[in-house]
Amino acid sequence: MTDTTNAHLDALEPTLVWRHFRTLCNTPRPSGHEAALVAKLEAFADAFGFAHDRDAFGNLRIKKPASPGHESAPGVILQGHLDMVAQANADTPHDFEKDPIRTYVKDGWLHADGTTLGADNGLGVAAILAVLEDDTLTHGPLEALFTLEEETSMGGALGLAEHWLEGSLLLNLDSEARGEVYIGCAGGADVMVDAQLPGKALGDDEAVIALALTGLKGGHSGIDIHKPLGNANRLLVRALRALDMLDARLIDYRGGTLRNAIPREAFATLALPADELEAACDKIAKLEAVLKAELGSGDPGLSLTLTRVEKTAQEPLTRDASAMLLAALTATPCGVERMSADVPGVVETSNNLGVLSLSDGRLHLCALVRSLHDSATDAMADRFSALFGLMGARVKVDNGYPGWAPNPQSTLLETFKARHQALLGAEPAVKVIHAGLECGILGAKYPELDMISFGPLIRGAHSPDERVELESVVEFWSMLRALIEDLASAQPR
CATH class of the missing domain: 3.30.70.360 (Alpha-Beta Plaits)
Incomplete structure (x- = not known):
């Protein structure tokens, strides 16, 4: 029998992103219980012929070769965490290790029924999977990095293997504000x-x-x-x-x-x-x-x-x-x-x-x-x-x-700002966030990485009031695709 849970997501735009987000909603993934989702992502990589491997901690990497003629472009790492915060209202019986997240749309926002939605960081992960699947996208060498246990301990980032990643640019897709780009974060x-x-x-x-x-x-x-x-x-x-x-x-x-x-x-x-x-x-x-x-x-x-x-x-x-x-x-x-x-x-x-x-x-x-x-x-x-x-x-x-020290002179930041202006008609607000993005830890392990973080508009993260604005997901996806195409034409670093 076909599973119809969250079938309404398939009708939303951009379809590639929402189809993958539906998989995330239907696959329980509280921190420490990401194994079932990892198995699905490995099967996805195999189906498309993408190379994939895991480090000793269990973080997953999927590699997509560059588009023909763009092999010398700087390598781009697309990064997000697979786990989600498990919070439910007292009157909502929900087993986060077994039950799917049930979603609904109201007034232009996607909500969950009495639980956290998992848009943090599920939409970032879904967008990465959509990039891997999108055969119309022109891009340089891509690595998709999916880390574990971010919400409870930053364990995946802390345990990330050194000398493993190959790219020089990193796009962290775990931010939650429209029209903003983050270049620094708090440690904790x-x-x-x-x-x-x-x-x-x-x-x-x-x-x-x-x-x-x-x-x-x-x-x-x-x-x-x-x-x-x-x-x-x-x-x-x-x-x-x-x-x-x-x-x-x-x-x-x-x-x-x-x-x-x-x-x-x-x-x-x-x-x-x-x-x-x-x-x-x-x-x-x-x-x-x-x-x-x-x-x-x-x-x-x-x-x-x-x-x-x-x-x-x-x-x-x-x-x-x-x-x-x-x-x-x-x-x-x-x-x-x-x-x-x-x-x-x-x-x-x-x-x-x-x-x-x-x-x-x-x-x-x-x-x-x-x-x-x-x-x-x-x-x-x-x-x-x-x-x-x-x-x-x-x-x-x-x-x-550790925290992530801002680099206002980042070349990657300048490329993002120019594309944001051209695509959306305004420069993004450049921000430092008081939250523990994995960028601080990744930067300590890979100090040569040039990094930024951005994402769709999410409100109420870590609570059952979590919701994501649908229009911002369209904007986020357009920005991500355009940025990757811009970077495909950049000079190697």
């Missing part, structure tokens, strides 16, 4: 905090309550970090801190699922003296109104609720341990730390409180620190070590990756 690192905290049995005079903070928009922890969005972990900790004066003791906590997504929901259970229950309800109701007023129209859907629950099997933290933990979390850096002095309007350093959990006294926090300066990333990570070291927690900094 994961900061993980773990501790075992002491508990004390629930008292006969204590009630158990559950707090839920839901309804936030969420977003990308880099490109959306400066926007007026709520961070569910930051806000629920604020609510818990407000109850701390009522001698509340934290029992468990879960908030956020990915360190690179601004958390939309967070939940906690705590114990407090039963005679303080009415006061707690009053505090939470007032705080909900305060938080709604603070967030305003930037993130208007916040809901903060308190309910009484049956006694729990888990032991609450001791009063001192609970107070100490909430004090440390309240003092933890979150959001924009500093704006760039050299690139106006760009965030220099930030931190996202991405994943926070407490169960049976075991605390785990995973934050993502980003900065245009690697030294500032190190300094922010050290603040975590200093703060949580005071409570005896173990702090580990891992998955560090």
